[in-house]
Amino acid sequence: MTVVAAGVALFGALFFALGAALQQVEAVRTSEHALLRLARRPRWLLGGLSIITGGGLHIVALSLGPLTVVQPMGVASLLFALPISAALMGRRPAGAEILAAATVSAGLAGLVLIVPPAWNAPTLNGSETATLLTVTGIAALLLWAGSRVAAPSLRAGLLAAGSGVLYGATATLTRVLVKGTWEIWLILLIPVPAIVALMLLQRAYSVGHFGVSFASLQVADPLTAVAFGALLLGEPLPVGPGGVAVAVGAAGLACVGTVALARTTPLSH
Template sequence: MTMLAAAPSAAVALVGSLFFALGAALQQHVAATGNEPRLRVLLRRPRWLLGGAVIAAGGLLHVYALSIGPLTIVQPMGVASLLFALPIAAALHGRRTSRSELAAGAMVAIGLIALVLMVPVPSRPPSMTGAEVTLMLGLAGAAALVCLAAATRIGPPGRTALLAVSAGIMYGAASTLMRVIADGWPGQLWFLLALPIPLVGALMLLQKAYAIGHFGVAFAALQVADPVTAVSFGALLLGEPLPANGLAATAAAALAAAGTVALARTTPLSKR
């Protein structure tokens, strides 16, 4: 496929990234303007619901982009959501994005783009047994609980990052399970019934991260943890290949992590 032929999918994916960034910024703005919110309270707030609808629209655009273009074009466009999200969130909180924030965000984006481009395309449809699904959800839940426990002992930027990482782990587990369901594996009904467990858990953890106020840190940590978790579960439980160049993949992940740390040092609290 030529670059000209791939342009429509790239454009759709880029618009989807803008939607996802806008929706995340709207939800964080609501979560950070009061006391630490509970999900049932957020569900009664129109702006937070609007953010969720915008995120869903971005997800649908991403799926459509994948249907008309290659993964190697669409996935990097998805990573651009961080660079959209930083100025949108700053504007919602009445400030301007600093150059250091944008530079740190670019580090995360470059590292993630390099990482997703190095992940091999699976050669067979994914399938899991009920025991493997249980193991995956157990591992994800345990890792999220460790992050949650550690988050109570450190300062706001680190707490934000760990809460977002825990959310990313749960989202990574959910995306792995969704891939198995979407590929038509005729598993038991509880596969579909189990899906809300990691999704709701991730949503609650992410709102806790947003409520602290360091939006750039939360969004970046989420974007790093989600694909890394999905790739790890893909290799562990689905038999999918890891990147052939492990050193380069590690360097890309390290660059994204370093950008997240830089955001923790440069992005101010947005909570009023």
């Protein structure tokens, strides 16, 4: 079943990458990032359906195999996304792009594997939820403000990082809902950061530099979820000098790969 879980997770990563590439192509070709306009474009909607399919397959994979096998497979979405996006734009990805994407993926896989699994049922009270949303909102706002004066590659990365922070908060709320207490107020809150995250991500896609946008999203989302998990949900972090050193090294590797993508990915792709 572990092999099956890994295979399903890889298919999920492929669907997620395809959906992201389709949405980015629509956003960059039309220079549009307004959701209502993009939602009228069939290929953008197809991308959304593909992303939902990828998420569903990831959940199925988690039900079939251990987290330590399934999560690293999801990291492969970046390696799938770059060649798919390049093909949709009518070009071939450069070797330097693939190498940079592999560097980001290796760093993310390291982060995923080093974080210990959580066994307790997560809970959030009102003040903790307010803290989560406030910190997330401020971080996303600062990243958006920074993107207003940044160069194109950095602008794409900052906007996508803001989206990743919001998606990380969404993942935290969803984890509490699914694995903790089923609360109606959580169901009502979860769409708020998710919708804002989607809006920021389309802005990032419309800038170009798809590799930078997607890598920044892939880095910021899990880091935010792990941070909130540790600070608000009491979930464990890597312990001991060795665990911390590996975590810092993996995060550094992901960041180095993202910077390399900013230097190698064409602006309009």
